[in-house]
Amino acid sequence: WLNSYLRAPNDIYRKSQKMIEHDIDVSGFDEDMQDVAIRMIHACGDVDVGVDIAYSAGAASVGRTALAKGCPILVDVEMVSHGIIRKRLAQHNPVVCTLNDARTPAKAEELGTTRSAAALEFWGDWLEGSVVVIGNAPTALFHLIQGILDGRFAKPALIVACPVGFVGAMESKETLIALAGDLGVPYITLRGRRGGSAIAASALNALAKKGITQ
């Protein structure tokens, strides 16, 4: 292995894609979601997550259109931001993370919630028509859902929801799916406890540009 491993980036990507398509039948996904599903599986090295990918009809197409118009990308944590491949963003879309905004800790204290959730209070005018990518915090997704339902937050064009973990992740994503009609916002999500910033960023990367290469 040490002497024979693949070194050319695009060869590696192409072989990865072939291996994923060998292991699962991506034709089970709507056509506009197949690239997204392959890239999410690629990001975690686990074809089993395929069964947990859920989305509203046409969500990927809506996301692609919004990105092509230059919409902002709002993320809950810096790791998601750094997983987004900037050269795939043809419109140089702004990527916004307010978790480390100086006002966030006090806002979290005031609201009695996590910094991840409180950070959304500073998304303001960025939100309308944006693509939101949540890769870590269930509380951020819950806070977003509540804010939109209350009419306090503008509607993003698409929510990519991949919070991860044992407490609230599954629950927050099921809440999104259940209330999607009331929210009036399309979504792409990964049901269950699994998720994370790499999977979330990979979905965005697939929406930004076709194909699995860099």
Place this chain on the structure above:
Amino acid sequence: WLNSYLRAPNDIYRKSQKMIEHDIDVSGFDEDMQDVAIRMIHACGDVDVGVDIAYSAGAASVGRTALAKGCPILVDVEMVSHGIIRKRLAQHNPVVCTLNDARTPAKAEELGTTRSAAALEFWGDWLEGSVVVIGNAPTALFHLIQGILDGRFAKPALIVACPVGFVGAMESKETLIALAGDLGVPYITLRGRRGGSAIAASALNALAKKGITQ
């Protein structure tokens, strides 16, 4: 769920830890590895990765000692860097990522390899006694192993190896395990295709400070 979800960060962490300890028997890990294993599982929301965690005896203790002395932390991608919780680093250890070094693309071309692998050529004096955390690229891990075997690279104190994916990830980690004796470097790894920057960073966070809270 929308009205009753947990919002206090430390309550969330504590409940997560309890749920993980309920689902798997962490006493199967050496004592110095239990925190690391819990945090790696926490990062991906999947207790099943527990069976794939492998390490050389005493590796976690070696890592903790190196970090406590202020050793550098060398990472293959920015996502790992941004997953490392800086306030856990009592010695303000430098976190170094040379992937976006201006010299890296030309070096990758020269060596006929990925940028992720070529970036290691610029770790230089940082390497000796460092903790290396690889969260993405199998080629980076292969390149590190070869460089140490050749005597071109100094020895880190510990390698945390979590490359992810379908092409080379499993192979690079099995190579590390098989050659660990020749390398003379302790390791913590996640066998198989699964891995990624969140899991890699979480292992480092567990080494940096005891406990699952921020």
